[in-house]
Amino acid sequence: MNTNAFSYRHIGPREEDQKAMLDTLGVDSIEDLIYQTIPDGIRLEKPLDLDEPMNEYEYMTHIHELSKKNKVFKSYIGLGYHPTIMPAVIQRNILENPGWYTAYTPYQAEIAQGRLEALLNFQTMITDLTGMEIANASLLDEGTAAAEAMSLLFAVRDREQKKAEIVKFFVSDSVLPQTIDVLKTRALPIGIDLVIGDENTFEFGSDYFGALLQYPGKNGVITDIKSFIEKATEANIKTAVAADIMSLLLLEAPGKFGADVVVGTTQRFGIPMGYGGPHAAYFATKETYKRELPGRIIGVTKDADGNRALRMALQTREQHIKRDRATSNICTAQVLLAVMAGMYSVYHGPIGLKNIAESINLRARKLAEGLSILGVKVSSQNYFDTLEVTVDSQKLKPIAEKAEVNLFYADPSTAYISINETTSDNDLIYLLSIFETYIESSDSKIELNSNPSNSIPNFANRKTEYLQEEVFNSYHSETEMMRYIKSLERKDLSLNHSMISLGSCTMKLNAASEMLPLSWPNWGTMHPFAPIEQAEGYQIVLKSLENYLTEITGFAATSLQPNSGAQGEYAGLMVIKAYHESRGEGHRNICLIPSSAHGTNPASAVMAGMQVVVTKSTEHGNIDVEDLKQKAEQHKDNLAALMVTYPSTHGVYESAIKEITKIIHDNGGQVYMDGANMNAQVGLTNPGNIGADVCHLNLHKTFAIPHGGGGPGVGPICVAEQLVPFLPGNPVINKGGDDAITAISAAPYGSALVCLISYGYIKMLGASGLTKATEIAILNANYIKERLEGHYKTLYSGERGRAAHEMIIDCRPFKAFGIEVSDIAKRLMDYGFHAPTVSFPVAGTMMVEPTESESKEEMDRFCDALISIKHEIENCNSSEPNNVLKNAPHTLELLTADDWNLPYSRKQAAYPLDFIKLNKFWPSVRRVDDAYGDRNLICTCAPIEDYIEA
Numbered sequence: 001m002n003t004n005a006f007s008y009r010h011i012g013p014r015e016e017d018q019k020a021m022l023d024t025l026g027v028d029s030i031e032d033l034i035y036q037t038i039p040d041g042i043r044l045e046k047p048l049d050l051d052e053p054m055n056e057y058e059y060m061t062h063i064h065e066l067s068k069k070n071k072v073f074k075s076y077i078g079l080g081y082h083p084t085i086m087p088a089v090i091q092r093n094i095l096e097n098p099g100w101y102t103a104y105t106p107y108q109a110e111i112a113q114g115r116l117e118a119l120l121n122f123q124t125m126i127t128d129l130t131g132m133e134i135a136n137a138s139l140l141d142e143g144t145a146a147a148e149a150m151s152l153l154f155a156v157r158d159r160e161q162k163k164a165e166i167v168k169f170f171v172s173d174s175v176l177p178q179t180i181d182v183l184k185t186r187a188l189p190i191g192i193d194l195v196i197g198d199e200n201t202f203e204f205g206s207d208y209f210g211a212l213l214q215y216p217g218k219n220g221v222i223t224d225i226k227s228f229i230e231k232a233t234e235a236n237i238k239t240a241v242a243a244d245i246m247s248l249l250l251l252e253a254p255g256k257f258g259a260d261v262v263v264g265t266t267q268r269f270g271i272p273m274g275y276g277g278p279h280a281a282y283f284a285t286k287e288t289y290k291r292e293l294p295g296r297i298i299g300v301t302k303d304a305d306g307n308r309a310l311r312m313a314l315q316t317r318e319q320h321i322k323r324d325r326a327t328s329n330i331c332t333a334q335v336l337l338a339v340m341a342g343m344y345s346v347y348h349g350p351i352g353l354k355n356i357a358e359s360i361n362l363r364a365r366k367l368a369e370g371l372s373i374l375g376v377k378v379s380s381q382n383y384f385d386t387l388e389v390t391v392d393s394q395k396l397k398p399i400a401e402k403a404e405v406n407l408f409y410a411d412p413s414t415a416y417i418s419i420n421e422t423t424s425d426n427d428l429i430y431l432l433s434i435f436e437t438y439i440e441s442s443d444s445k446i447e448l449n450s451n452p453s454n455s456i457p458n459f460a461n462r463k464t465e466y467l468q469e470e471v472f473n474s475y476h477s478e479t480e481m482m483r484y485i486k487s488l489e490r491k492d493l494s495l496n497h498s499m500i501s502l503g504s505c506t507m508k509l510n511a512a513s514e515m516l517p518l519s520w521p522n523w524g525t526m527h528p529f530a531p532i533e534q535a536e537g538y539q540i541v542l543k544s545l546e547n548y549l550t551e552i553t554g555f556a557a558t559s560l561q562p563n564s565g566a567q568g569e570y571a572g573l574m575v576i577k578a579y580h581e582s583r584g585e586g587h588r589n590i591c592l593i594p595s596s597a598h599g600t601n602p603a604s605a606v607m608a609g610m611q612v613v614v615t616k617s618t619e620h621g622n623i624d625v626e627d628l629k630q631k632a633e634q635h636k637d638n639l640a641a642l643m644v645t646y647p648s649t650h651g652v653y654e655s656a657i658k659e660i661t662k663i664i665h666d667n668g669g670q671v672y673m674d675g676a677n678m679n680a681q682v683g684l685t686n687p688g689n690i691g692a693d694v695c696h697l698n699l700h701k702t703f704a705i706p707h708g709g710g711g712p713g714v715g716p717i718c719v720a721e722q723l724v725p726f727l728p729g730n731p732v733i734n735k736g737g738d739d740a741i742t743a744i745s746a747a748p749y750g751s752a753l754v755c756l757i758s759y760g761y762i763k764m765l766g767a768s769g770l771t772k773a774t775e776i777a778i779l780n781a782n783y784i785k786e787r788l789e790g791h792y793k794t795l796y797s798g799e800r801g802r803a804a805h806e807m808i809i810d811c812r813p814f815k816a817f818g819i820e821v822s823d824i825a826k827r828l829m830d831y832g833f834h835a836p837t838v839s840f841p842v843a844g845t846m847m848v849e850p851t852e853s854e855s856k857e858e859m860d861r862f863c864d865a866l867i868s869i870k871h872e873i874e875n876c877n878s879s880e881p882n883n884v885l886k887n888a889p890h891t892l893e894l895l896t897a898d899d900w901n902l903p904y905s906r907k908q909a910a911y912p913l914d915f916i917k918l919n920k921f922w923p924s925v926r927r928v929d930d931a932y933g934d935r936n937l938i939c940t941c942a943p944i945e946d947y948i949e950a
């Protein structure tokens with residue numbers, strides 16, 4: 001036993017516990033259990049070929065050495081990414097705090113009120129700054145948010161008397177190049193005709209349904225969105241504006257001019273560039289589009305006692321429900337980053353923020369005048385923070401780089417210089433000295449005018465107020481801010497309290513050693529478009545990670561670009577599409593999807609322009625092979641792909657999987673494997689081995705990136721040889737296959753910063769540790785299955801009676817006692833546990849996935865809780881809903897009230913088992929009322945006046 005190995009820390013059950021668990025299962029060894037679990041014929045024959053594992057100390061040294069290979073120059077590149085100052089109070093109390101970063105998406109609202117409030121703050125901030133009516137709780141990045149805006153306007157066009165044949169969408173050529181590339185990818189498959197051009201000469205024809213502008217444009221010019229939107233509105237063209245959030249502190253809100261959608265990134269609000277991400281994008285629109293609005297919306301409602309409570313609103317819009325009728329596949333978003341950006345506003349408040357924006361603008365103006373005095377031509381007149389200068393790029397670039405400064409060289413005679421929150425007067429003088437060298441001047445003319453002339457045109461001067469709500473005007477001292485963050489954290493149940501056994505979501509340990517480097521400036525302060533030779537440390541990490549994932553999946557290459565599992569699905573299908581087209585078979589558009597698939601699967605297929613054909617499942621939860629075969633043959637001329645999850649969403653390794661993949665190949669299709677369940681494969685089998693052609697991985701599930709309360713995520717795709725040429729590219733950085741499809745995400749490597757976590761995870765576990773982790777994940781799941789035997793029925797098992805890494809327990813029989821699965825989920829909160837996945841993939845059930853990181857003691861407590869709840873259910877009666885389950889969860893306020901007249905004791909309500917006393921978690925609200933909140937939709941915090949009136 002190597003007590004110094006990382007696997008000793010990552011894996012929960014101690015060796016003697018593993019023995020006891022195997023005894024409980026009645027098997028002699030892990031090998032026997034795996035033999036009983038994974039079908040013959042799909043096991044790997046040899047161990048993974050990976051580097052020897054490092055212990056935690058060795059890894060720290062290693063990753064620190066690599067960080068020094070990143071040359072962090074001063075970045076004035078702009079293009080949607082800027083150096084920032086993350087307030088230390090946010091870094092220490094949120095980014096570096098497992099109470100925040102290990103939380104799950106707030107589906108169980110009663111134990112998620114903290115992050116729900118933080119997200120409500122984010123939405124309020126966005127609606128205020130954009131001047132719109134409603135905003136969501138974040139999207140993946142600015143590029144994909146713009147694409148979602150285009151899709152929304154496309155989806156609602158007939159509502160505005162636009163006919164289906166109107167498919168043209170105008171995009172200003174001053175939109176960021178990476179955004180345009182993402183738009184191209186998204187437009188084509190759903191039949192949108194993109195027209196890219198100069199907004200100043202655009203003719204507002206009736207054949208356009210919408211238009212997108214950048215405000216300010218990529219070269220810094222403050223676009224006259226006012227006149228454009230006026231003319232567009234007259235021509236019945238809907239408008240979307242991609243707006244720089246920092247500029248909106250000084251510029252009038254696009255909503256005031258009548259924009260229909262406003263999108264952008266909140267990276268500038270204290271989030272590091274991280275070589276491209278993760279950052280929270282925002283999406284704001286008009287109330288009338290609330291049902292088409294992509295992503296999650298947080299709304300206000302009330303709980304069972306009538307108190308204010310928050311929860312995710314309008315969930316019926318989501319792809320989980322809408323499936324192939326969904327217009328967006330967004331699932332995981334960027335919650336942790338949205339929380340941090342919202343907190344940046346809470347901490348600075350409206351005046352502090354305005355001061356930051358003003359000082360950025362002032363320095364840009366000082367620079368403009370300084371450059372003019374030197375004789376450098378500045379063509380910008382109306383700008384916020386970015387100057388366009390006429391230069392000999394080839395001459396300037398080496399001089400600037402020698403001085404460790406990056407600008408953006410747009411073409412041989414143009415450069416952009418973007419000023420940011422970190423820029424000081426000294427930086428300006430240094431920048432001017434670079435230009436002095438460039439113009440080969442000897443007599444120094446460098447000077448900063450302290451009162452340079454205005455650069456914001458009249459129409460764009462901000463008159464609309466913002467952030468008047470109490471929360472943005474209360475926590476400006478560090479003590480108050482620290483306590484505010486803590487007060488929210490205490491309302492949330494995260495992995496630092498207890499096990500979160502969410503099936504399909506793999507809530508495993510997010511080790512501190514994996515997380516620490518994220519705070520280091522040499523990783524944080526790297527611009528995604530910095531010259532590649534400056535990012536050697538990143539290049540080594542990302543290239544190695546690609547190679548590891550390629551080896552683990554048994555494929556030929558990997559792209560790290562997709563920012564979530566669902567984006568991976570979409571990317572993989574687009575790559576399949578490009579492959580068919582390259583063979584002159586572009587007509588192949590049928591995508592077979594089993595009925596048990598995750599909702600993102602059909603939604604992604606539709607986004608990729610495919611037609612979904614659903615195949616049946618058998619009563620054992622397996623794919624109905626006969627039905628699949630029949631449908632594959634029926635559609636053989638047009639079959640594009642099968643999407644299959646393995647092990648299945650029912651937690652079973654289907655033994656027919658190789659037969660299934662063969663049927664698809666025989667009929668001309670490619671096999672897409674949804675890799676959300678990869679935690680049941682790593683080191684034992686792999687997608688290449690079972691005959692798939694492409695899969696995505698959820699690095700935020702299997703590879704230890706924390707869930708962050710609903711993001712960040714990373715959803716790389718790994719592909720077989722024939723698909724490698726089509727891996728996605730980027731318009732600024734040369735990346736992707738030889739016949740790369742256009743971009744899936746804005747940044748070339750997606751969310752590069754958090755890829756460090758998965759890199760560390762694989763580096764420290766190595767081949768043996770990764771395989772052991774999979775084995776113990778399977779052992780843990782089967783141990784829980786065994787312990788619940790006789791109390792709960794497990795729905796599906798493999799041929800030899802075993803579960804995979806997760807199992808579904810049936811709660812439908814309890815309807816006889818008047819109890820629904822949601823009652824069990826809420827009652828678990830009183831026992832200190834987060835519910836497993838509820839009603840996916842089978843309604844009325846719970847899917848339990850403990851992961852390898854949970855100890856035997858914790859699983860025993862969890863099983864004790866479920867068994868105790870089972871006894872409580874047996875005491876319920878369908879004609880009497882006043883019982884301990886229906887009333888769950890119980891708050892401290894309810895239990896300490898002067899009167900108590902419920903038909904059970906307070907002790908039964910709060911401390912039904914002894915272990916709870918040691919670590920009680922108090923839900924902060926009682927059961928939330930979803931329907932009430934949807935009927936009375938409120939998605940912002942009320943302004944101060946409303947509090948005063950009340």
Ligand SMILES: *Cc1c(COP(=O)(O)O)cnc(C)c1O
Nearest residue numbers: 331332504564565566598676713
């Ligand atoms: C989580 C999950 C997805 C979607 O992944 P996101 O990262 O949330 O977009 C897709 N399929 C399955 C089976 C999943 O569990």
